[in-house]
């Protein structure tokens with residue numbers, strides 16, 4: 001048969017397929033979430049997230065060691081404080097759980113890159129991401145505590161801060177306080193387009209951060225919206241964000257594509273707890289090949305335009321990249 005165009009020529013064997021890959025991945029683009037619990041000694045499995053652990057301050061370096069062994073050089077820290085109150089005051093405590101975790105990690109692994117999640121929901125007794133006024137989160141009052149929290153992380157030695165609260169104006173507020181304190185070189189990664197998603201379920205169990213009433217729809221984005229993601233990103237660019245983020249990842253690949261096309265800042269995607277838990281559960285049930293679905297899912301996020309990925313599979317993905325299964 002006379003066929004001039006035979007796309008299969010480029011798919012004949014692994015060598016040519018790898019030569020022609022359009023999407024190139026590297027362990028350098030992976031960020032691993034680490035949960036540090038102030039009340040814990042050692043480490044404890046997180047039931048909602050099979051294969052993930054809470055770490056005590058005495059054990060957090062174990063988590064880092066495992067990352068380094070696997071080829072992952074960056075983490076994002078989440079804190080579970082011993083004490084919660086209405087305003088989340090332990091979030092900006094100089095000796096709070098995240099601040100101490102940063103110091104502990106940096107003392108042993110100064111080159112390991114530490115990003116911190118900046119939010120109030122793990123620190124407030126009502127579980128909302130800011131300060132309440134009645135049953136609403138007061139945007140402008142919350143900006144002050146977010147800024148103080150980000151500052152305390154940076155002063156403890158965090159390499160980057162990542163606000164995930166979705167208050168209006170938080171990037172400007174955080175940039176201003178960091179700059180006032182001589183921390184001009186600490187970048188801000190903004191959870192720019194963060195949707196009010198059911199995919200955060202396992203995380204809220206892991207972080208003890210579920211709201212005690214209501215939901216987060218008054219501040220996180222409506223999953224119906226696409227243009228609004230562009231607006232949120234544009235505001236963050238104006239306010240001085242260094243890196244933008246779309247979250248969750250898999251159900252929002254269209255948003256990742258559009259935002260990464262529209263802005264020239266690096267684009268991060270967060271493959272959230274529910275995405276991980278679904279793959280784990282389906283794999284454990286024998287319904288899918290966990291390893292291959294993990295690879296394909298991560299790959300799709302990069303193909304959609306993400307430059308970096310926060311994922312509970314970071315260590316396994318780094319290994320998959322080393323082996324050439326993806327990458």
Ligand code: PBG
Nearest residue numbers: 119121164199200203272273274
């Ligand atoms: C804090 C925060 C959340 C996640 C990251 N930062 C939870 C939420 O907004 O309810 C979710 C991460 C995940 O599901 O893996 N606000």
